[in-house]
Amino acid sequence: MSDNQHIREFLDYYCGLPKEPQYAVLLVGLWGSGKTWFIKDFVKTHLNQPKRVLYLSLYGVQSFDDIESEFFRLLHPVLGSKPVRVLHRLARGVLKTSLNFDIDGDGKSDGSISGGLPAEKLLERISLDATKILVLDDLERCSIPIADLLGYVNQFIEHGGIKAILIANEVELLKTASGTAAGYARIKEKLIGRTFEVIPEVGLALEHFAADLPSIRAQQVVRSNFPLITQVYECSKYKNLRLVRHALWDFDRLLQSLEPSVLQSDELLKDLLALFLAYSFEVHSGAIKPSEVEKLQDHWGLYLRRNNNEPDPDQHFHDIRAKYSGLNLYTSLVQQPVLVAIFSTGSVPRAELNASLLKSKYFQDKNQPTWVKLWYGANLSDDDFASVLATVDAEWAARSYRNLGEVIHVTGLLIRYAKHGIYSRSVEEVVTSAREYVSELLASGEIPMIEPNMRPSPFERDSYAGLGFASMEDNAFQDFLEYIDERRRSALQASLPAQANALLSLVDTDTNLFYRRLVLNNDAENRYYKTAILHFVPPIDFIGRLLATTPENRRTVAYTFKERYSFDQFNPELLPELGWLIEVGSLLRQEVAVRAGKVSSMSLQWIVDPHINNAISRLERFKPAPSE
Structure with a gap:
């Protein structure tokens, strides 16, 4: 009844x-x-x-x-x-x-x-x-x-x-x-x-909810997991069937983004459904923000941040986790940035989602990289874990990992296990070794240089290969990430003279590309809109290229000067180009005088006045005040 x-x-x-x-x-x-x-x-x-x-x-x-x-x-x-x-x-x-x-x-x-x-x-x-x-x-x-x-x-x-x-x-x-x-x-x-x-009659409602779902596969998954859905619903304590319906419709769309190989694993879909329902209930009830999903996933960090002498700032998240303690909801099937994107924007990052699921325990085999097995170390027996950790340690010493993402993963994992006394080295030793490792990869050119003005994906900072980095909450790990960024920025600065030389060649070969690379726009080639680079070009070489090209190309260059410095929010970063602009303007005025009486004199004057002069004026406003 x-x-x-x-x-x-x-x-x-x-x-x-x-x-x-x-x-x-x-x-x-x-x-x-x-x-x-x-x-x-x-x-x-x-x-x-x-x-x-x-x-x-x-x-x-x-x-x-x-x-x-x-x-x-x-x-x-x-x-x-x-x-x-x-x-x-x-x-x-x-x-x-x-x-x-x-x-x-x-x-x-x-x-x-x-x-x-x-x-x-x-x-x-x-x-x-x-x-x-x-x-x-x-x-x-x-x-x-x-x-x-x-x-x-x-x-x-x-x-x-x-x-x-x-x-x-x-x-x-x-x-x-x-x-x-x-x-x-x-x-x-x-x-x-x-x-x-x-x-609320969740049992009767589920049949109706399942029948209404758009995809046949979602209907099958939901119908085969009625007891699980009921269990997650009862654990949530919300007594709100609307939350269930909303979550199941979102889950339907999630399934439509999965690769056929992922859809073949019923056990994975079962765990994914439970995980997704719990997070959806908490987010859509207003209990947590989408950005706080990470704290529910971070089983280690919640306890590491505890201070027995003070009120626990994460008590709310402990309470939520406690509601679902009877369910295996924290296997990190899906990396945190994917969940944030789904719950905050409604988008489903298809590639990252599938990569994460294909790295899960449901697709483990003997050919799986040992660092991935270590990532799932909590699921291993003591003997298996010890074997995997020893293998990873040997591969680390032999410098077998040549991909930066793998090096970051192993560093985070070793920091985690070192803090818990499971790994023989200290956190400081792990970080020192990791820095040396990164320096070697940089020297060999195996770490790709960051691009100017690069807008990194949230997945690049938090994860690699579909798996979130361990120890993200640890200061030592964050310092290690900053070290990598600093070294890559230094490598970028060292490469700018060569990139400037390539940019110079566009003045008389492809001035439209010259413009797209230097002025803010939506083009994929928009590399340097807030990166100072022109001052690496010798002014005399620039003038030579400018004079050798057509009047039409010179007008495009003039328009580039006009637009490049029209965004005051970028001008502080472009300030190193000020001296270069002053010298280029001076050389152009000399050329104007030499060509007096010719139409080219007039067209060159138009580049200087107003465009270069205006650019100089805009940048000068951001010169630091002279120290007293």
Whole structure:
């Protein structure tokens, strides 16, 4: 027997009464408890004549006129449709005739409407009698004062003999009633014969939710995991079926982003479903922000940050984890930036998601890299873990890892195990060794140089190969990452003279590309819009290229100067080019004088004035004030 079977039985009795009961039934429950689904399912499965029911949501309804118009539409779908909205006033008049009660509030019956029914007999007289059952949902979301609304409904029950089922979140309703709470209580006592609280019926709801999902694969996964979904739902303690429906629809879209090989693993999909539901419930209930998913995943960091002498700043996350303690939800199937993207922007980073899942334990084999096996070390037996750690240690000493992402992963893992006394070396020894390792890779050119103005993906900083870096919360690890960035920035600076020389060649071969690389735009070649580089070009070499190219190309170069320095937010970083611009302007003025009387003299002057002069003026505003 379901939790709400007694409500179904009473509604069967109520709706089947041969005489007018002269009272309404009120169904209450929190938002998302399934009240609307319950009553629609009851109408569909228990009433022999569902057309007897006039269901109306009062969400956003502001006046009795709105209610009357909706009744007319329900009773006469064709006449109440948009093409015949012109009959709206007539509809209201007919409704007044049929209801025979005071709508205008003037104390007089509105039972007779001047003009009567149209001669063409396009509209039949509305029949609202004891055979009809009104279902009014979302009472708490109606703008009409609740006492007035219930008084209005009472007219139908007392004078029309109509049965009515009202549905509300009474907690919210009483909040909105505030000053009229007493009036609500009085009229409720008069109008409501029975009140029932609807209990969320997740088992029955899941079948409907599954049937509504767009993809067949998602329907299959959900139906085969009803007990698991119910367990996660009950652990969450939210009692909100709307959260379940929302999460399952998002999960459907997630599945549509998975590669066929990933979709073949039922066990992976089961764990992924549980993980996704728990995070979705917490995010969409407002318990955590999308960016805080990391703290739920970070099993180690939560405990490392604890200080027994002070209140735990992460207690909220400990409490959430404790709710799901009976479930294996923290296997890091999906890296944190992927979850953040899904829950904050709605996007699904397909490549990163699949890479993460394909690195999971469900796809482990003897050919899997040992550092990946170490990443899943918590799932290994003591003997297997010791064997994997020894292998990784030997590979580290032999410098077998030639990819920066792998080096960062191993560094984070060794720091983690060193802090817990599982690895023989100290954290300081691990970091020193890791720095030496990175220096060797930089010297050999095996670490790619960062690009100027590069906008790194959040995945690059937090993860590699679909797996999040261990020890992200550790200061030693963060210092190591900063060391890598610093060394790569130094390598970039050392490469700029060569890149500047390549840029110079574009002045007389591809000035449009010269422009796209130097001025902010959406082009993939937009490399140097806030990187000072022109000062690495000898001014005399630049002038030589400029004079050798066509007048049309020189105009493009002039336009480049005009636009490059028009963004003040970048000019502090472009300040090193100031001296270069001054010297180029001086050389150009000399060339203008030499070419006096020629049209080229005029075109060169246009480059200097206004474009180079304006650029110099804009940069000079960011020169540091002279020290006293």
